[in-house]
Structures are given as C-alpha cells and as structure tokens.
Amino acid sequence: MMPIRVDFRAGNDTHQFDNQIQAVITDVFNKHPFFSQTVKPPHCLTIRVSIGDIFNDNRFNTSINYDSFFVDQSADLMIEKLDLHHGSSPFNPPSIVPRCLEKIIAHELGHFIDACLDQAFQYAHAHRPSGNLRMILNDLWNSYIDARLGSLAPCTLQERQQEAACRRVPAPLIERAWNSEFKTYPTLLGAARDVSTLRT
Numbered sequence: 001m002m003p004i005r006v007d008f009r010a011g012n013d014t015h016q017f018d019n020q021i022q023a024v025i026t027d028v029f030n031k032h033p034f035f036s037q038t039v040k041p042p043h044c045l046t047i048r049v050s051i052g053d054i055f056n057d058n059r060f061n062t063s064i065n066y067d068s069f070f071v072d073q074s075a076d077l078m079i080e081k082l083d084l085h086h087g088s089s090p091f092n093p094p095s096i097v098p099r100c101l102e103k104i105i106a107h108e109l110g111h112f113i114d115a116c117l118d119q120a121f122q123y124a125h126a127h128r129p130s131g132n133l134r135m136i137l138n139d140l141w142n143s144y145i146d147a148r149l150g151s152l153a154p155c156t157l158q159e160r161q162q163e164a165a166c167r168r169v170p171a172p173l174i175e176r177a178w179n180s181e182f183k184t185y186p187t188l189l190g191a192a193r194d195v196s197t198l199r200t
C-alpha cells in the first residue's frame, strides 16, 4: 500500500465525518481498478479535501483538480455536501452513506489516475479546452470512466446519456465512449469537437 495523506480544508465545518471520509478515500485508492501492470500508484500523494455546501454555492460540484500533482504530488478533492448524504435527508439526521461515497470517490480518482498516472492516456501535453467543449469532453470521459469502474461506477450508461443530453451530446456517442472507443485525452477531445462542430 502506498502512503496517501488526506487533509481537510475549509468548508468542512463540523469535521464529524473526517475519519470515515479519510477511510473511504484510502480504501478506494488502494483497490482502484485502474491500477495495472502499466498504471502504478505514485510514490506519495496528498489529497486535500474540501466539503462544500450546495445551498450556499450552487456551482459547487463534487470534482477533483490535479494540476498541483505535477508540482508537489497533491490533488484537491471537492465533495458536495449533498453527496455525503446521498439517499438520506441532508438535514436530519446527519449521516453518510459510505457505499455511495465510495462510488463517487472512485469516479473522481478515475479522472486523476487517467490524467496523472496513465502515460498512454496522453493528458500531460494535450490541449485542455474550456467552456462547453470541456463539458462535452467530460461527458464522454465520465462515460469511459464509469464503464471501467464496474460495480464501483456511480452512474449507469443510461444515466450518463441522460446527463449529456442537456448538452445535446448524442446518446450513441456516449455509448461509444462507454465501450472504450476513445482511450486517450486527444481522442476524447476529437470526439467532443465533432459534437460541437455539428451544431455550428
């Protein structure tokens, strides 16, 4: 097992779930299905966790930012408070559902492993789009990640297709991503560009 450090950042006002969240992150990382003969865990990794309140800032979504990994082997994991309480009332009683959290974290770590640890994914020197193109690329990448997570996937193919439909990404394209037709960041970007080009 690799040394993984989990720090908690601002926004986590109560700290009541820190130990559980830390345990879930460590456990999911150590058994993550994306590790293989060629994709190996880093020597060390610090994950800074922020817990955000969707009711104060509706742009706060569960997500991961790993730009700092290439500088100091760290990543920032933002967890939307609602995701901690998936399937139960977020108000009363306060609770976390580890199984749901495990899937959400497995997905976010999937982005990190693809981008930072899998050379074949070709993220390091790829062009990173912004705006709508980035959203479409993420729709495709999310589908590619969940397909490979198996029983750890937070969403089904149908759910990923529904999510992408609001950006008018064709369902068959999300299915092609699910079937691992786009295995690198540049090919995911190319497929995303085709969708946005079709519209203009």
Ligand SMILES: [Zn+2]
Residues within 6 Å of the ligand: 107, 108, 111, 138, 141, 142
């Ligand atoms: Zn994602």
